[in-house]
Amino acid sequence: MANGSRQAAWEFFGAELKRRREDAGFTQVELGARVFVSGGYIGQFEQAIRKPQLDVAQRIDASLRTDGFFERLWRKLIKDQPYTEYFAHAAELERLATEICEYAPAVVPGLLQTREYARAMFLAGNPFATDEYIEELLKGRMDRTRLLRDATRPVYWVVLHEAVLRVAVGGAATMAHQLDHIAAMTGERKVLLQVLPFSAGAHPAMGKQMKLMEFEDTPPTVYTEGVFSGSLLDEPTLVKRIRASYDHIRAAALSAEQSLSLIKSAAEDYRRCASST
Template sequence: MNRETDGTGSAVDAQDPRKQFAEECRSARELYPGGPLTQTELARMVRTSKSTISRVENCVGPIPAGLPSLLDQVFATDGLFKRLYEEVESRGFPAHSRPRIELEPRAVAIAEWSPTVVPGLLQTPDYARALFREGDPRASDAELASTVHKRMARQEILKGTTPPDFSAILCESVIRRRVGTPKVMREQLAVLLEHGKRPTSVIQVLPLDAGTHGLMDGPLSIVTTADGPPVVYTEGIRSGAIIDEPSQVRHLSRSYDVLTASALSRDTSAQMIRKHMEAL
């Protein structure tokens, strides 16, 4: 594989998507029809600062989540920067979770079951930070900030003009278990309530007295894309797996449907979440 240096003597993979993003940005700017754009001129066109463009082109720090789509508009690159950005982001996650991260931007429907914590797509920054801090007490503040940023960037798929249909079933223990300070937990529960009001989202709570069910082994996500059948993603503490064998997907999807029927209704779930939020 071809390798070159990044200017500091360190070897850099020539196929590194972060480096590709930087090179494509620089090249598109310099070859802009009508004459080269300065970093200041490009920054004005994409509503950011010259320093941000400079950092992006020099592979310094994260790429702002809203920048790729704006670059695609300015340079008419048909989603090139968006695709590179998604690859950059997916490589920043543990190897076992990358298949799911790569599927999310193409999803037309996502269904989540979580018996332990609020799903990543619904977490607040402070809730995520508290989880990551507890999971890795030796992480530096910079490492923690980077990890939280990556989790928040995933949530962009729920904020666009055409978000996927999203449903989540949370065990009652998820809303009872305090993560971080009471303030952090109140804010997290408030976000769940807001998500539950969206026309494309359904948030339900499975009460603790619901009894035995087929998904007690752990969390599960069912991701459906426009160009393929549904797949199931299961995850452990340090492992994850994509299940795409049709009979297994049908079996797990049926278990999720049964769980949906056993959970509280949207309105009753919201009442329970609000009750716990107000008690904090």
């Protein structure tokens, strides 16, 4: 399903939600209270600004007595999109964000990955997959990276743990190209990037990938990811705590200039290694 068709389908989801909510005699606030979101979120679902998560769609069905209609429609829309189910909503929110702050403890974030690095990651996670399946995953990943080249791109601030630079995903040549790409994106001011060095020791979010997203007129959201799973968090107190953890990481990281120097040095080490083999 093309992006335009998918958006039209989500607009249908929203229009149906509005019609059936009004038929049931609920205001947005009243329905929101029943499904444990704010009335403002119900309004955003109805306008197709935000997409509900599966459990919210299921609670909407229960509250409006729609016999699984919204769950079935949700599953159809998610199935026909290019990302894994647990990441699909986060990918939609990336495009709406005005600012994204990301911490990556182990691998280069998807928005900064080169095709070769992404391919190596997908093959590692799907060792028996067909070439066609890997290419489908790559298309979705590379489509996401275009976000940082848009004129309306979000402010993007990334902290990489030094481990990201030292694990040779795809081999030395792939890593040299990947780190060159990160350095170039930094030089073009598409991203503000810092490296958290090994010498920083323990920190508040060890091993936890996090992505904080700010929006023009809606509350901030945090996306965290584990093994074949991900969570979107928007409870204000929790988001505030995660923001504080990110700020601590950022304060412990090397300066932007020191970080760029380290990235370039690591790229050169990989280049020498690749040329010697």
